[in-house]
Amino acid sequence: MDPALLRERELFKKRALSTPTVEKRQAASDSGSHKKKKPKVDKESSSSSKLSSESNGSFNIKASSGYKFGCLAKIVNYMKTRHQNGDTHFLTLDEILDETKLLDIRMNQKQWLMNEALVSNPKIEVRDGTYGFKPKYNLKDKKALLRLLDKHDQLGLGGVLLEDVEEGLPNSAKAIKALGDQIIFVTRPDKKKILFYNDKHCQFAVDEEFQKLWRSVPVDSIDEEKIEEYLKKQGISSMQETGPKKVLPIQKRKKQAGNRKRHFKTHNNHLAGLLEDYSDGVPVKK
Structure with a gap:
C-alpha cells in the first residue's frame, strides 16, 4: 500500500479520536456547571417564599379574632392585678394600652374594646370614659x-x-x-x-354532767325514724316539724270520656225556622 495513504489514514484516526473526547469533556463540564447553579436559584427563591409566608402569617394573627380576645383577657387580668395591689383609680383606654404594652393594635380593635368589649365585661366598670376593675365584693379594708x-x-x-x-x-x-x-x-x-x-x-361553756349524759346515749345503731319516735314519746318535737310543711298538690279527678258532651258552634242563626233537622233521619212528610 502507498505509504502516503497510510500516513493520511493514521492522521485521520488521530483526528477522529481527538475530536469526540474534547466534545464530551466540554458537555460534561457544561452540564455540571448548570447543575451546580440550579440549586442556588432554588434556595434563594425558597427563602424568599418563606419570608413572605412568615410575614403574611404574622399579619393574619394580629387581624384574627383570637388576637383580639387575647388583648381583652390581658387587659382584664392587668386591671385585676393592679386593683389587688391597691391601685383602684380609673384609667383611660390609652393609659391601659400603654401600661399593658398593646400599642400596636389596630384602630378597629381599639374601637371594639371601647364600645363593646370593656363596656359589656362584668369585671370592668366604666366612669366617664375611664375604666376600673369591678370585683364581686368591693372591700376597702x-x-x-x-x-x-x-x-x-x-x-x-x-x-x-x-x-x-x-x-x-x-x-x-x-x-x-x-x-x-x-x-x-x-x-x-x-x-x-x-x-x-x-x-x-x-360560744358558751357546757357543764360536764350534760356532756357525759349526751355522750352516754348510743345512737349509732338507731336510725332517724326511731330517734324521732323516741323524742315524740318523751314529749320532744324534732326540728323537722318546726319547719314549713310541704303541701302536696291536690290531684284533680279525670272526667270520663263517655260523659263528655261536645258543644258545637252554631252558624246561620238568621235562617232559624227555615232549616230542617236530619239528625234523627229523614222527616216524614205530612
Whole structure:
C-alpha cells in the first residue's frame, strides 16, 4: 500500500479520536456547571417564599379574632392585678394600652374594646370614659371584710369564697392575717376555701354532767325514724316539724270520656225556622 495513504489514514484516526473526547469533556463540564447553579436559584427563591409566608402569617394573627380576645383577657387580668395591689383609680383606654404594652393594635380593635368589649365585661366598670376593675365584693379594708362576714352570718347566707375576697380586697392576705380568730376557714370538697364570721357570743361553756349524759346515749345503731319516735314519746318535737310543711298538690279527678258532651258552634242563626233537622233521619212528610 502507498505509504502516503497510510500516513493520511493514521492522521485521520488521530483526528477522529481527538475530536469526540474534547466534545464530551466540554458537555460534561457544561452540564455540571448548570447543575451546580440550579440549586442556588432554588434556595434563594425558597427563602424568599418563606419570608413572605412568615410575614403574611404574622399579619393574619394580629387581624384574627383570637388576637383580639387575647388583648381583652390581658387587659382584664392587668386591671385585676393592679386593683389587688391597691391601685383602684380609673384609667383611660390609652393609659391601659400603654401600661399593658398593646400599642400596636389596630384602630378597629381599639374601637371594639371601647364600645363593646370593656363596656359589656362584668369585671370592668366604666366612669366617664375611664375604666376600673369591678370585683364581686368591693372591700376597702379589714373592717369592711368583717362587716361583710357578719352580715352574711346574720342573714343566714353562709360564708364568702376566699377567691372573691382576694379579688375585691387590696392586700387581702395581710388583712385576713390581722383579723386572726375573728374568721373561721372551711375547705370545701373541691379544695376552695370559705370564710365565716366567728360569732363569739354563740360560744358558751357546757357543764360536764350534760356532756357525759349526751355522750352516754348510743345512737349509732338507731336510725332517724326511731330517734324521732323516741323524742315524740318523751314529749320532744324534732326540728323537722318546726319547719314549713310541704303541701302536696291536690290531684284533680279525670272526667270520663263517655260523659263528655261536645258543644258545637252554631252558624246561620238568621235562617232559624227555615232549616230542617236530619239528625234523627229523614222527616216524614205530612
